[in-house]
Amino acid sequence: MRASETPPRSAGLLSRGRPFRFVIAGTVFVAFDTPIRCGNTAGLSGRLSRLASLFSALPGCSMMAKGGFALPTPTPASSALATRLKAQAVQCGFALVGIAPATEADGFAHFREWLDRGYAGEMAYLHKRAEARRHPQSILAGVRSVVMVAMEYRGSRRPEEPATAAGDSAALATVSSAAPVRARVAKYAQGPDYHPVMWGRLKTLAAWLEGEVPGCHTAAVTDTAPLLERDFARRAGLGWMGKNTMLIHPRRGSFFFLGALLTDCELPPDEPFRPVHCGTCTACLQACPTQAFPEPFILDATKCISYLTIELRSSIPPQYREAMGDWLFGCDICQDVCPWNRRRFWRDESQQPSHPETRREEVPFPHDPDLEWLDPIELLNYDADNFRQRFKKTSLWRSRRTGLLRNAAIVLGNIGDERALPALEKAVRDEDEVIREAAAWAIERIRQRTSSVYSGLPSAPVD
Numbered sequence: 001m002r003a004s005e006t007p008p009r010s011a012g013l014l015s016r017g018r019p020f021r022f023v024i025a026g027t028v029f030v031a032f033d034t035p036i037r038c039g040n041t042a043g044l045s046g047r048l049s050r051l052a053s054l055f056s057a058l059p060g061c062s063m064m065a066k067g068g069f070a071l072p073t074p075t076p077a078s079s080a081l082a083t084r085l086k087a088q089a090v091q092c093g094f095a096l097v098g099i100a101p102a103t104e105a106d107g108f109a110h111f112r113e114w115l116d117r118g119y120a121g122e123m124a125y126l127h128k129r130a131e132a133r134r135h136p137q138s139i140l141a142g143v144r145s146v147v148m149v150a151m152e153y154r155g156s157r158r159p160e161e162p163a164t165a166a167g168d169s170a171a172l173a174t175v176s177s178a179a180p181v182r183a184r185v186a187k188y189a190q191g192p193d194y195h196p197v198m199w200g201r202l203k204t205l206a207a208w209l210e211g212e213v214p215g216c217h218t219a220a221v222t223d224t225a226p227l228l229e230r231d232f233a234r235r236a237g238l239g240w241m242g243k244n245t246m247l248i249h250p251r252r253g254s255f256f257f258l259g260a261l262l263t264d265c266e267l268p269p270d271e272p273f274r275p276v277h278c279g280t281c282t283a284c285l286q287a288c289p290t291q292a293f294p295e296p297f298i299l300d301a302t303k304c305i306s307y308l309t310i311e312l313r314s315s316i317p318p319q320y321r322e323a324m325g326d327w328l329f330g331c332d333i334c335q336d337v338c339p340w341n342r343r344r345f346w347r348d349e350s351q352q353p354s355h356p357e358t359r360r361e362e363v364p365f366p367h368d369p370d371l372e373w374l375d376p377i378e379l380l381n382y383d384a385d386n387f388r389q390r391f392k393k394t395s396l397w398r399s400r401r402t403g404l405l406r407n408a409a410i411v412l413g414n415i416g417d418e419r420a421l422p423a424l425e426k427a428v429r430d431e432d433e434v435i436r437e438a439a440a441w442a443i444e445r446i447r448q449r450t451s452s453v454y455s456g457l458p459s460a461p462v463d
């Protein structure tokens, strides 16, 4: 008997009249020296079944033997393993879990086109490792399954505090001198840096799987690895890609992080999420203050406040500064307006809907109320040490001191009054050119606004 292995590949077949997708992760070819008559494969099947049962004894290994045509389907053993794996994922604190086959990413061509159109801006890492995003094999050799998980975060939005219509300078200019000057942080960043939290939970899940399937290999990834996460999340059945490009789940909305556990253990894939529940809605496209969607489902990141405040290292182009409003770090507007996120994330739990899924015991992602809003005047006084101490373990570390102080100055230019001038005047002497330039811009804006307010006052009465 000779045995050989084929590399992973996928195929589509009809099973009971319904489309069925599966992965042939490895095929063991056998040859018998006993002649078998055409149409009579009983002897072959018997021997193959015995061989298959040897493999099936390995936990998590699924195998189906067929003489003539090989139709591998998940064995009850691997389905049971998948079910227990999913239960374990919930125990680890994940709100959603699904399994996608480890085949080429459906959206890879779309991703390449997106890069070619220049929408990635200065995010050089996306260009550098572009080809690696074609197939998860680039992260884990021999990968067969991609277990996609979602970890929810809850932010600060309350009914009385809708996201500021950034760019609405009339509203912003009404800031009274008694009101605190504060700058808004995107919900996902109102807590610890999510990467270690996600990796920690994924590693617990990986350890469980490795215990169940000795010898299997895993890789835990979130955000930084070359994986098109939303693509695989859709294929794992976690939701659809909205017109705002977020992955949206019908009951969970879109305020969650994605993570992936890659494994060479073969697991039965879930059905991909096929419908797109956006319908005729265009709320996100209209609400985006920088008009960052050239068309539905496509984001030009170079115009997105999230990119401008977090990823961009240089000065923020002047045409987007006013539209930033009071967003200091990231932006949630295209999610806040999405009907699929309505009724969720009020911090007052009494306003939560009573859907059974929301009542389920979950390990919440830690939320820090002190990170909901930050004082941009205080931030301008931060040196490198203050910055490190306060933000090293948070997502805000990503923008570095330069980016955060630059953003603080711009927010002050948009909403600040004369109280901000001393801090800004100090910042125009900062050693960092990017901070100096933003501070000078903000001073100019505040002075223009103050002088227009005074020129609008009625003249003093003449005795």
Ligand code: B12
Residues within 6 Å of the ligand: 105, 106, 107, 108, 110, 111, 114, 123, 186, 187, 188, 222, 223, 224, 225, 226, 227, 228, 229, 230, 231, 241, 244, 245, 246, 247, 248, 254, 255, 256, 257, 258, 259, 297, 299, 301, 304, 306, 307, 311, 329, 330, 331, 332, 334
């Ligand atoms: C680069 C990046 C950004 C960039 C660009 C965002 C973008 N829309 O592309 C910037 C800095 C702007 C950004 C912002 C944000 N990000 Co971001 N970001 C990423 C990152 C690292 C890569 C995304 C990417 O490759 N973009 C390029 C586009 C082309 O790919 P894509 O968005 O995945 O789109 C796929 C599908 O849309 C699909 N597709 C679309 N159209 C079509 C059509 C066809 C025919 C097909 C077949 C496929 C297809 O194919 C694409 C490629 O797979 C991912 C993590 C990861 N590794 O995936 C996180 C990620 C997408 N970001 C995330 C978050 C939370 C955010 C913010 C909400 C943060 C904030 N509050 O400020 C914002 C949201 C802005 C927005 N509306 O997207 C989460 C999203 C979770 C979710 N529920 O969707 C991710 C997954 C990180 C994580 N691990 O949780 N981000």
Ligand code: SF4
Residues within 6 Å of the ligand: 244, 287, 288, 289, 290, 291, 292, 293, 299, 303, 304, 305, 306, 330, 331, 332, 333, 334, 335
């Ligand atoms: S995150 Fe903000 S700026 Fe970016 S696309 Fe959404 S609404 Fe527009």
Ligand code: SF4
Residues within 6 Å of the ligand: 242, 243, 244, 245, 277, 278, 279, 281, 282, 283, 284, 285, 334, 337, 338, 339, 340
């Ligand atoms: S706001 Fe409307 S169009 Fe945009 S993602 Fe949500 S449902 Fe889709």
